[in-house]
Amino acid sequence: MIKQNPISWFYENLPEAQIVEEKFKNIISKNYSLSGFTPMETPCIERVETLTSKWWDDSEIYGVHRLKWELWDTVTLWLRFDLTVPFARYVAQYEWELNFPFKRQQIQKVFRWERPQKWRFREFYQADIDIVWNGKLALFADVEILSTLYNALSELSFWDFVIHINNKKLLIWFLESIWVEKIGETIAIIDKKDKVKTIVPMLENLWLEEKIVNNILELIKVSEEGSSLELLKYFKNIQNDSLQEWLKELNYVYSNLLDLWVAEKSIKINPAISRGLNYYTWTVFEIFITGHENFWSISSGWRYENLCSNFTKNNYPWVGGSIWLSRLLFVLNEIWKVEKNKKTITDVLVVNMWWELLKDALCLVKNLRWKWINTELFLDDETKIAKQLKYANNKMIPFVIIMGEEEREKGIVQLKKLETWEQFEVKINEVVEKIKNK
Amino acid sequence: MIKQNPISWFYENLPEAQIVEEKFKNIISKNYSLSGFTPMETPCIERVETLTSKWWDDSEIYGVHRLKWELWDTVTLWLRFDLTVPFARYVAQYEWELNFPFKRQQIQKVFRWERPQKWRFREFYQADIDIVWNGKLALFADVEILSTLYNALSELSFWDFVIHINNKKLLIWFLESIWVEKIGETIAIIDKKDKVKTIVPMLENLWLEEKIVNNILELIKVSEEGSSLELLKYFKNIQNDSLQEWLKELNYVYSNLLDLWVAEKSIKINPAISRGLNYYTWTVFEIFITGHENFWSISSGWRYENLCSNFTKNNYPWVGGSIWLSRLLFVLNEIWKVEKNKKTITDVLVVNMWWELLKDALCLVKNLRWKWINTELFLDDETKIAKQLKYANNKMIPFVIIMGEEEREKGIVQLKKLETWEQFEVKINEVVEKIKNK
Numbered sequence: 100m101i102k103q104n105p106i107s108w109f110y111e112n113l114p115e116a117q118i119v120e121e122k123f124k125n126i127i128s129k130n131y132s133l134s135g136f137t138p139m140e141t142p143c144i145e146r147v148e149t150l151t152s153k154w155w156d157d158s159e160i161y162g163v164h165r166l167k168w169e170l171w172d173t174v175t176l177w178l179r180f181d182l183t184v185p186f187a188r189y190v191a192q193y194e195w196e197l198n199f200p201f202k203r204q205q206i207q208k209v210f211r212w213e214r215p216q217k218w219r220f221r222e223f224y225q226a227d228i229d230i231v232w233n234g235k236l237a238l239f240a241d242v243e244i245l246s247t248l249y250n251a252l253s254e255l256s257f258w259d260f261v262i263h264i265n266n267k268k269l270l271i272w273f274l275e276s277i278w279v280e281k282i283g284e285t286i287a288i289i290d291k292k293d294k295v296k297t298i299v300p301m302l303e304n305l306w307l308e309e310k311i312v313n314n315i316l317e318l319i320k321v322s323e324e325g326s327s328l329e330l331l332k333y334f335k336n337i338q339n340d341s342l343q344e345w346l347k348e349l350n351y352v353y354s355n356l357l358d359l360w361v362a363e364k365s366i367k368i369n370p371a372i373s374r375g376l377n378y379y380t381w382t383v384f385e386i387f388i389t390g391h392e393n394f395w396s397i398s399s400g401w402r403y404e405n406l407c408s409n410f411t412k413n414n415y416p417w418v419g420g421s422i423w424l425s426r427l428l429f430v431l432n433e434i435w436k437v438e439k440n441k442k443t444i445t446d447v448l449v450v451n452m453w454w455e456l457l458k459d460a461l462c463l464v465k466n467l468r469w470k471w472i473n474t475e476l477f478l479d480d481e482t483k484i485a486k487q488l489k490y491a492n493n494k495m496i497p498f499v500i501i502m503g504e505e506e507r508e509k510g511i512v513q514l515k516k517l518e519t520w521e522q523f524e525v526k527i528n529e530v531v532e533k534i535k536n537k
Numbered sequence: 538m539i540k541q542n543p544i545s546w547f548y549e550n551l552p553e554a555q556i557v558e559e560k561f562k563n564i565i566s567k568n569y570s571l572s573g574f575t576p577m578e579t580p581c582i583e584r585v586e587t588l589t590s591k592w593w594d595d596s597e598i599y600g601v602h603r604l605k606w607e608l609w610d611t612v613t614l615w616l617r618f619d620l621t622v623p624f625a626r627y628v629a630q631y632e633w634e635l636n637f638p639f640k641r642q643q644i645q646k647v648f649r650w651e652r653p654q655k656w657r658f659r660e661f662y663q664a665d666i667d668i669v670w671n672g673k674l675a676l677f678a679d680v681e682i683l684s685t686l687y688n689a690l691s692e693l694s695f696w697d698f699v700i701h702i703n704n705k706k707l708l709i710w711f712l713e714s715i716w717v718e719k720i721g722e723t724i725a726i727i728d729k730k731d732k733v734k735t736i737v738p739m740l741e742n743l744w745l746e747e748k749i750v751n752n753i754l755e756l757i758k759v760s761e762e763g764s765s766l767e768l769l770k771y772f773k774n775i776q777n778d779s780l781q782e783w784l785k786e787l788n789y790v791y792s793n794l795l796d797l798w799v800a801e802k803s804i805k806i807n808p809a810i811s812r813g814l815n816y817y818t819w820t821v822f823e824i825f826i827t828g829h830e831n832f833w834s835i836s837s838g839w840r841y842e843n844l845c846s847n848f849t850k851n852n853y854p855w856v857g858g859s860i861w862l863s864r865l866l867f868v869l870n871e872i873w874k875v876e877k878n879k880k881t882i883t884d885v886l887v888v889n890m891w892w893e894l895l896k897d898a899l900c901l902v903k904n905l906r907w908k909w910i911n912t913e914l915f916l917d918d919e920t921k922i923a924k925q926l927k928y929a930n931n932k933m934i935p936f937v938i939i940m941g942e943e944e945r946e947k948g949i950v951q952l953k954k955l956e957t958w959e960q961f962e963v964k965i966n967e968v969v970e971k972i973k974n975k
Binding site for chain 1: 539541542543544547548549550551552555556558559570571572573574575576577578579580581582583584587595596598599600601602603604612614615616626627629630631634635636638640641646648650659660668670674675677678681688793796797798848880881882883889895896899900902903906909910911912913914916917919928931932
């Protein structure tokens with residue numbers, strides 16, 4: 100006998116939590132589909148060469164091998180650590196079969212050996228959308244990614260969230276315009292501002308003049324305190340042609356989002372969002388739950404000039420975003436308690452009375468299922484009716500139907516609503532309607 | 538630059554095939570839900586001890602380890618090779634939290650190092666349903682599993698299929714009644730009858746008398762040629778109390794399936810179906826595509842007296858079944874050519890005319906999405922209209938909407954149905970209705 104314990108930093112759900120996870124997945128997927136992102140899946144297992152093509156800390160990667168048949172140093176297959184690298188590989192592999200612009204969604208699990216931290220799992224769901232186009236990718240793609248994520252997160256209808264959005268070239272040209280030389284290092288410091296109390300000594304370490312440091316501090320202050328419109332105005336006053344060009348782009352994304360009915364309070368232009376050192380990105384964004392910005396973000400994304408540079412000589416500009424689904428569910432559960440009000444997807448339990456009535460019960464069950472009502476017949480007729488009701492109650496099944504000999508003669512059923520414990524006599528051919536209207 | 542080739546015996550789909558796979562998954566899951574099987578998922582990664590608890594050829598199992606950090610002989614995590622062992626572990630682990638009878642569905646991937654064979658993959662989808670109950674599991678559970686699989690496969694509406702069903706105890710008591718001693722070995726030979734031309738020498742090798750061999754051959758003949766009713770009659774005439782008891786059970790399952798509107802032609806009682814040596818099973822079944830019984834089955838399942846014997850001292854009788862989803866899709870594609878008529882889930886492409894019209898186009902897009910119509914705005918207004926139409930045509934998007942300045946003034950749009958190339962002038966507030974009725 101093997102005592103079973105959960106494996107550390109892996110998760111699985113009891114039925115009540117799984118029902119919530121399924122609902123989240125369905126809402127996200129539906130919104131991705133509404134915007135024309137076609138479903139895509141790739142294997143969990145990829146070649147070593149594919150996954151190492153982008154930099155990654157390989158202490159976080161799981162290798163896969165045949166037991167006792169392969170030595171670990173001959174392992175050529177790994178578990179994917181994200182959905183973007185497999186997507187880049189897929190686009191390059193099928194570049195002559197796909198039609199561009201190509202818009203896809205992928206809601207699947209990824210695997211990372213994460214250091215033990217709250218809400219970090221070693222096998223977890225990501226829900227990605229991506230747009231890729233050979234040659235040139237219109238800026239409207241950024242709008243589509245952001246508005247689609249907004250629609251999905253809005254329909255999940257949890258606490259408010261805010262999209263922090265930036266155009267990284269804007270930050271780069273801002274730093275150029277104030278004569279910063281070590282741009283990459285400076286961006287890295289600005290990106291850390293949430294975690295480090297004072298960034299001044301770090302900036303001074305880069306031999307930046309006091310005036311420049313003050314300029315940067317002013318930027319951070321305006322970024323944190325100003326509204327999106329104030330920020331756009333702040334940048335408008337900076338004399339730098341390149342900066343003005345990228346400002347126009349950010350402005351285009353922002354105003355189109357408003358035209359797609361994204362609420363003004365849900366977008367914040369935030370020039371300090373930079374997501375790491377990489378120079379080759381334009382749009383970057385992170386989405387935080389309002390009042391919980393100190394937690395990890397629940398969604399993020401960015402644009403690259405060339406997604407597939409490691410796999411093909413053709414140029415594929417790309418923009419994509421990801422909802423951190425597993426993390427979102429656990430964070431929500433902690434700060435808000437997700438409502439878990441069902442332990443099964445069953446809508447109706449038909450009580451199993453005795454064998455002579457079985458045929459009629461089956462006919463009823465079949466008709467309910469035919470009308471898209473999830474229906475269970477209790478599995479045996481030896482269990483007392485009170486116990487069958489208790490079973491329905493424990494699983495929070497909304498309705499119970501009782502049809503004894505008397506009801507059968509009269510062509511009726513007893514329909515019980517478990518929430519209120521009310522009971523109705525309903526004609527058998529009206530029971531579907533009655534359930535759908537309750 | 539890394540040239541990308543598929544990994545042998547792994548598969549992934551182009552969009553047109555993925556859309557079919559998603560449709561299959563949704564139909565299967567919907568039918569599982571209609572019968573009250575609640576969704577469940579487990580991690581892909583399980584402990585070694587969990588997976589080895591049932592016998593399995595470990596040359597087929599993938600181990601998982603941290604690269605360069607773990608030696609292969611210290612590996613304690615494996616990828617699951619089926620969904621039944623993780624389910625048994627789950628039931629035992631949460632036995633005090635779950636409500637029994639517990640009905641679940643699980644549609645996820647499993648991993649096996651399969652020897653190269655047609656339609657065998659190393660990472661593939663299974664779609665399982667299971668019922669488990671502590672103490673005693675009513676025979677009606679077997680009916681629910683079979684009728685639910687029947688409903689799911691019927692709605693997929695491919696070629697006809699037949700459920701070959703047996704009660705294994707019936708076969709055992711039949712062999713007892715004709716004085717066979719080596720029952721396990723004899724069953725194994727009967728099970729192989731499809732693959733071996735003549736089983737007589739194999740049976741003779743077991744030192745069975747000629748008369749007994751003839752009895753077995755007669756059984757196989759009746760099994761292959763007789764109707765379900767003829768078979769039930771054949772067994773009815775055999776004088777053996779235990780056999781008659783199990784016959785009653787098989788009869789119960791059969792007649793209840795008919796009462797649940799399972800077509801008579803889709804069930805075949807087949808006493809030769811045994812699925813291996815295991816004594817401790819009752820109901821066993823395999824589902825084959827009609828006319829293609831020589832292929833692998835597309836679904837199968839059975840009942841155990843105790844699912845969780847390795848994980849808990851409590852007794853959990855179980856019955857379950859599985860649709861081999863990935864294999865089914867590939868088999869169907871070969872024998873029948875699954876209709877792949879879309880390369881995207883987009884229903885409508887809105888042509889992108891020029892920037893002054895963008896705001897109105899966005900309003901239209903937003904309204905279509907609001908009414909659950911999957912809608913794309915073409916990503917830029919620099920691409921010529923003819924090319925935008927070609928894009929819609931290549932992806933087999935059903936409708937295109939064109940709204941130029943003139944149309945905007947009049948409050949209309951041009952709605953083009955790409956299949957017939959027809960074009961209609963439609964009032965802008967009637968366009969949703971028009972699309973839904975086409």
